[in-house]
Amino acid sequence: MTINIKKSLVALAGALAMAAGAQAADLNSVIKGDQRSKEYAARDQYRNPAETLKFMGIEPDMTVVEITPGGGWYTEILGPYLSEKGKLYAAHFPEDSESAYYQRSLKNFKEKLAGNKEAYKNVIITEFSPQTGREVAPAGSADAVVTFRNVHNWMYRDYQDKAFDSFFAALKPGGILGVVEHRAKPGTSMEDMIKSGYVTQEYVIEVAKKAGFELEEASEVNANSKDTAKHPKGVWTLPPSLRLGDEDKDKYLAIGESDRMTLRFRKPKS
Template sequence: MTINIKKSLLAMAGALALAGGAQAADLNSVIQGDHRSKEYVARDQYRNPAETLEFLGIKPDMTVVEVTPGGGWYTEILGPYLGKKGKLYAAHFPEDSESSYYQRSLKSFKDKLAADKKAYKNVVVTEFSPQTGREIAPAGSADAVVTFRNVHNWMYRGYEDKAFASFYSALKPGGVLGVVEHRAKPGTSKEDMVKSGYVTQEYVIEAAKKAGFELEESSEVNANPKDSAKHPKGVWTLPPSLRLGDEDKDKYLAIGESDRMTLRFRKPKS
């Protein structure tokens, strides 16, 4: 009887391992897909999409909200990955924004989705507009909310508290909030954070906790020890922006993209 139990447990463990391997292969196949922009693929070495999404616990049957997707770097991965069983809410700039940049960015993003309806069939475009209180997704509907390199922008506009509150509202009890952000050295002032684009890990954690989230785990998957976080044009000195143009270009290319925190928060179940 004991032997049979052991065999059953071993068989179950093997099945789970195969299932996990199949899921990982599916994510990797999306990341390696021909639909992705070549310039985006070139940044995989800095942004580590497979390891990042696995750390955040993103599964193909989830309902996920991507906040401020911009040109769609992560949308190119999340859209197809969630396309068969899940759903992706892309909370982009407001349609009625007076900003011409916002309008161009939103149009370009929608054009991307329209050009490959198969890859993005389960992507729903919503609005991220904390100052107006619009929903990024129906309240309590999302398994996960993810945002990449955006917290400094909300700080600049003074609505980071409202942003985190909107994430909390969109998530189901027990849902995950994943945040990747350029990382400032501890003790950096808020003024310098806004100016440089680098934010202290402590500031992000406190902002999330203020909204009701609990920090579950942090990861160094997107760390870059070569980055001092002290540059003439802030984080935009580094690639892909390279704000200084050809000035010290090789130096900044050698550093690569910024040092980043990767944080997983949880909305309490009750």
């Protein structure tokens, strides 16, 4: 009897290990998939999507909300990864926005999804509009909310608090909030953060905690020690923006994309 129990436990452990390995392989295969544009895939060396999503705890059977997906850099990964067992709410720019840029971005995003209906079959477009109070997803429905390089934009418009409140509302108790943001040096003023696009890690944590989140862990997976966070055109001096054009282009290409914080917060279970 004891031998049989031991054999059963060994078999179970092996099955679990195989399942975990298969899940990891699925994410890696999605990242290498044909649905990804070559331009986007070239940035993997800076954005580390596999390591980032694993750190955030994103699994293929989750309901995930991606905030302002823009051109769909992460949607190209999250959409297919969640396509069979999960769901992705893409909280994009408002449909009724008066901004020509917002309208163009939303139109292009919809065309991307329509161009590969199988990969994006479980993607639902919602709106991210903190100033109007619209839901990014039905209240209490999401296992995770993720946002990449967006916090500085909300600070410019002074609705960062409302943004984090909307994430808290969308999440189930115990849900995850994953944040990647350009990182300013400690002590950087609010004015300089807004102007440069770099935000202190302490400030992001402060805003998240104010909304009710608990910081679970910080990762250096997207750190870049070459980045001083002090550039003529702020973070947009670096690739992919290269706001100075050919001026010192090789210098900024050698630095690469910005130094970034990667944070995982948790909505309390009660």
